[in-house]
Amino acid sequence: MLKVVHSTAKENQFLVSPISYSIFMTPRRRPALPTLTCPKCLQEGVLQGIIYGMPGDDFDFEMYAVGGCLIEENQPDLRCRDCGWSGLRVFLDD
Numbered sequence: 001m002l003k004v005v006h007s008t009a010k011e012n013q014f015l016v017s018p019i020s021y022s023i024f025m026t027p028r029r030r031p032a033l034p035t036l037t038c039p040k041c042l043q044e045g046v047l048q049g050i051i052y053g054m055p056g057d058d059f060d061f062e063m064y065a066v067g068g069c070l071i072e073e074n075q076p077d078l079r080c081r082d083c084g085w086s087g088l089r090v091f092l093d094d
């Protein structure tokens with residue numbers, strides 16, 4: 001009985017650890033971003049990269065949008081600051 005309680009406490013400690021988010025906190029600058037055109041409103045230079053995780057003090061809110069802390073597969077990594085469109089960058093690059 002005591003053994004079960006101990007292992008549950010250990011599991012909770014892992015889940016609330018902020019360390020797992022830290023790799024998403026450093027935005028990588030991509031110079032080509034302002035030259036992309038939004039597929040919905042067809043405006044150039046309005047697309048922002050979406051960063052998942054907690055934004056740091058030096059977070060660039062002009063260049064990036066915050067997508068939240070939940071990391072899932074196939075989440076949009078681009079967002080239009082004009083019309084609100086969001087989608088995957090890979091579909092725009094070709």
Ligand SMILES: [Zn+2]
Binds near residue numbers: 040042043
């Ligand atoms: Zn747009």
